[in-house]
Amino acid sequence: MFDFSVVTSWIDQGLRSVMSPAAAITVECVLIGIVLLALYAIMALILILAERKVCAAFQCRLGPNRVGPWGCIQVVADMIKMLTKEIITIKHTDKFLYNLAPFIVIIASLLAFACIPWGNGLQALDFNVGIFFMIAASSMGIVGILLAGWSSNNKFSLIGAMRSGAQMISYELSIGLSLLTMVVLSGTMQISEIVEGQNELWFIFKGHIPALIAFVIYLIAGTAETNRGPFDLPEAESELTAGYHTEYSGMHFGFYYVAEFVNMFIVASIATTVFLGGWMPLHIPGLDGFNRIMDYIPSVIWFFGKSALMVFVIMWFKWTFPRLRIDQLLNLEWKYLLPLNLLNLLVMVAIVVLGWHF
Amino acid sequence: MTNLLLLLVVLLTALALVLVAWGLGVWLAPRSYNPLKEEAYECGVPTRGKSWMQFKVGYYLFAILFLMFDVEAVFLFPWAVVVQDLGVYGLTSVLFFLIVLILGLAYAWKKGALTWK
Numbered sequence: 001m002f003d004f005s006v007v008t009s010w011i012d013q014g015l016r017s018v019m020s021p022a023a024a025i026t027v028e029c030v031l032i033g034i035v036l037l038a039l040y041a042i043m044a045l046i047l048i049l050a051e052r053k054v055c056a057a058f059q060c061r062l063g064p065n066r067v068g069p070w071g072c073i074q075v076v077a078d079m080i081k082m083l084t085k086e087i088i089t090i091k092h093t094d095k096f097l098y099n100l101a102p103f104i105v106i107i108a109s110l111l112a113f114a115c116i117p118w119g120n121g122l123q124a125l126d127f128n129v130g131i132f133f134m135i136a137a138s139s140m141g142i143v144g145i146l147l148a149g150w151s152s153n154n155k156f157s158l159i160g161a162m163r164s165g166a167q168m169i170s171y172e173l174s175i176g177l178s179l180l181t182m183v184v185l186s187g188t189m190q191i192s193e194i195v196e197g198q199n200e201l202w203f204i205f206k207g208h209i210p211a212l213i214a215f216v217i218y219l220i221a222g223t224a225e226t227n228r229g230p231f232d233l234p235e236a237e238s239e240l241t242a243g244y245h246t247e248y249s250g251m252h253f254g255f256y257y258v259a260e261f262v263n264m265f266i267v268a269s270i271a272t273t274v275f276l277g278g279w280m281p282l283h284i285p286g287l288d289g290f291n292r293i294m295d296y297i298p299s300v301i302w303f304f305g306k307s308a309l310m311v312f313v314i315m316w317f318k319w320t321f322p323r324l325r326i327d328q329l330l331n332l333e334w335k336y337l338l339p340l341n342l343l344n345l346l347v348m349v350a351i352v353v354l355g356w357h358f
Numbered sequence: 359m360t361n362l363l364l365l366l367v368v369l370l371t372a373l374a375l376v377l378v379a380w381g382l383g384v385w386l387a388p389r390s391y392n393p394l395k396e397e398a399y400e401c402g403v404p405t406r407g408k409s410w411m412q413f414k415v416g417y418y419l420f421a422i423l424f425l426m427f428d429v430e431a432v433f434l435f436p437w438a439v440v441v442q443d444l445g446v447y448g449l450t451s452v453l454f455f456l457i458v459l460i461l462g463l464a465y466a467w468k469k470g471a472l473t474w475k
Binding site: 029089090156157241254335 | 361363364365367368369370371372373374375376379380382383384386387388389390395396397398399400401405408409410413414417420421423424427428431434435438439440441442445446448449452453456459460463467472473474
């Protein structure tokens with residue numbers, strides 16, 4: 001399995017041989033920033049196109065197919081259009097908070113984005129509390145959404161933001177507890193160690209039934225957390241125009257649009273990392289020949305393949321389930337998922353303590 | 359390179375991203391003034407009353423319940439990391455903590471705080 005830390009340390013040594021250590025570190029920081037920015041923008045473009053194509057396929061349409069081959073630069077055209085639209089600030093808004101809110105949403109999603117393990121040795125931020133940091137960073141987006149709704153001086157925005165806040169904080173619990181269940185199994189919160197721990201067997205197989213339940217709960221909660229799919233009632237078009245970003249136009253709206261799609265990818269990649277082995281190839285204990293063949297496929301392809309699958313599942317939710325009502329939504333979380341999650345946690349602890357896992 | 363330096367780099371990157379995109383938007387976009395453009399959107403009719411008003415208390419109840427369980431999750435994370443070493447002792451000692459919390463959820467449920475009215 002190719003280790004990308006070879007490449008990074010090679011760049012590091014190359015830089016250190018031509019300049020002073022302080023300058024080398026500065027250049028490396030700038031490089032990391034540029035790579036992250038490029039990755040963030042490219043991911044957003046790909047995801048928006050994928051969403052439109054998948055949506056079209058579900059509805060027996062063609063989707064974007066005029067701009068570029070198979071419509072593949074349609075999203076770039078959309079972004080240019082968004083840049084050239086006027087940023088309108090309506091009267092009686094809280095100007096400072098109104099302008100700050102989209103910034104918070106983007107910063108929160110980029111912070112979580114930086115923790116994603118892309119491949120063997122390819123990870124920008126690797127804290128020893130990685131998973132915890134990721135949950136904390138991604139939940140900061142709620143603040144941006146609530147501020148947007150409150151500062152817009154619009155009733156639709158306020159209702160949308162309140163719904164969104166209630167929904168996101170409720171499902172935040174399920175995300176936290178289902179990931180906690182997996183932390184019990186892995187015994188560490190560091191993302192690189194979680195991936196390394198799945199060398200023998202992915203956690204979804206290793207922790208049998210509790211891990212499967214946690215996976216399903218995580219997917220439901222993750223979909224709700226990104227305000228997507230059957231849980232998109234904060235921006236229910238038929239009732240609330242556009243929900244919390246009704247009054248935003250131009251690039252301000254673009255921030256919310258991009259952050260929504262990247263958040264979907266972040267949810268998919270956490271699911272991949274914690275349950276499906278991250279960049280780790282499919283290994284079955286005992287089948288050495290099979291494992292060695294699987295090792296030939298590069299780690300980046302494993303990671304992107306699994307995340308693309310999860311992204312597709314989340315899109316599938318959106319185009320097949322009808323939208324929930326707010327009382328059904330809160331019932332589902334507080335009366336079904338939360339008790340089930342607590343019980344599941346106890347079962348998982350019992351399995352780990354008594355050594356019943358594979 | 360330490361992680362904190364990298365965190366700073368990521369934060370600065372995020373700041374650069376939003377400032378550049380926002381700056382481009384402000385720079386490229388046309389600007390025209392029209393008093394009707396400044397009105398809040400309410401399906402075309404003039405707005406009635408203020409939008410910063412008292413809001414449904416139901417959301418507040420869920421926020422309080424969320425605080426209770428979220429703090430619990432924060433307490434459980436460090437325990438989850440070491441529970442494999444603690445063994446049965448770790449399981450039983452946290453069981454009491456969880457039972458108290460589940461009692462709290464059951465109380466809220468019985469009082470009807472979880473029913474949307």
